[in-house]
Amino acid sequence: MIHYEYPLSERIRTLLRLESLFERFDAHAASPDPHAHHSALLTLFEMAEVAARADLKSDLLQELDRQKAVLSALRGNPHVQGATLEKVLAAIESAHQGIYQQPGKVGQHLREDEWLMTIKQRAAIPGGMCEFDLPSYHYWQHQPAEQRMQQLQCWLAPFSSIRAAVDIVLGLLRDSGQPEVQHVDNGHYQRMLESRNPQLIRVTLGDSLPCVPEISANKYMLNIRFVPAGSGQMRACTAQPIDFDLTFCTL
Incomplete structure (x- = not known):
């Protein structure tokens, strides 16, 4: 079976786009191939652009608060599995705290890296990332695969709370119908x-x-x-x- 989803609000549209980018990043970053890691890095840039929406963090915090209140009211309900409910509530609390404690815009750590921003600018030019354009990036692509994988995961790490919140909200949304x-x-x-x-x-x-x-x-x-x-x-x-x-x- 194939699922086709159509969002009816800009907020849900943004969450679906982020979910798709996270999944694409995982697929590219898991490969040892330098071309796959190139695609993973470009996906990170897309992720930062989509997540930079000014109201994304506040929207997610409000939704997590609302879902926490709704689910907390189900404690003691004989038709609800207590252990599963507590696990979901703990995940909501963890994601909420992570987003609340995150300073600035999502993806700001990428924008503050001059080397990454140089790569991003060259990526906007068709064929603009050859070794004669970016020799330092060419050098990075020739480092051991494990080293590149570790670096990609470090760049991804600040998105973890946003990703957890996106997974929770979309999971609850899909389960509602x-x-x-x-x-x-x-x-x-x-x-x-x-x-x-x-x-x-x-x-x-x-x-x-x-x-x-x-x-x-x-x-x-x-x-x-x-x-x-x-x-x-x-x-x-x-x-x-x-x-x-x-x-x-x-x-």
Whole structure:
């Protein structure tokens, strides 16, 4: 199954982008190949740009406080596993403290490194990171893989509290909805949202279905058009019926 997610607020959109960047960084940094480490470093620069939003830290702190209050009220509930609840509350508290104690903008440690900023500036130029442009970076890429991996993890470390908070908020958001099985015959799905007010819409399709959903939505209406995967004209998939799971998620 493949999950397609559509955020209905800029805040959730930012969290999804950060989650994607963290996952991409992990994939690149785990490889010993210097080209993979180059991609990991560029991903760090993207991460810092996305996380530099002035209200990101305050938004996450407020949401963690709200979720802590909601979950704390479930203590003693016979339908809730106490150990799991306490584990989630401890994770929320740890992430909250980490963000609260973090000075300045997220990713500031990268901006204060002149060497890294030189690399970032050259990266914006097509083909601008050859050895004759950045000999010191060329030298870094020829250091032992373990040394480069350790350095990448050091640059990532100040993002750890933000990453923990993103994982908690998105995890709770995704768990808030129940999938509903839907069916379309003409490649189009439309639905009034009424008072649902979702923050995230998830569409789940079987990976053997050669179609992808184009989702558009606001607080009143949801439209999904299923189009063929890959290149070519983006016409609706009308040749076959489509079954999919639809989930509305709200914190």
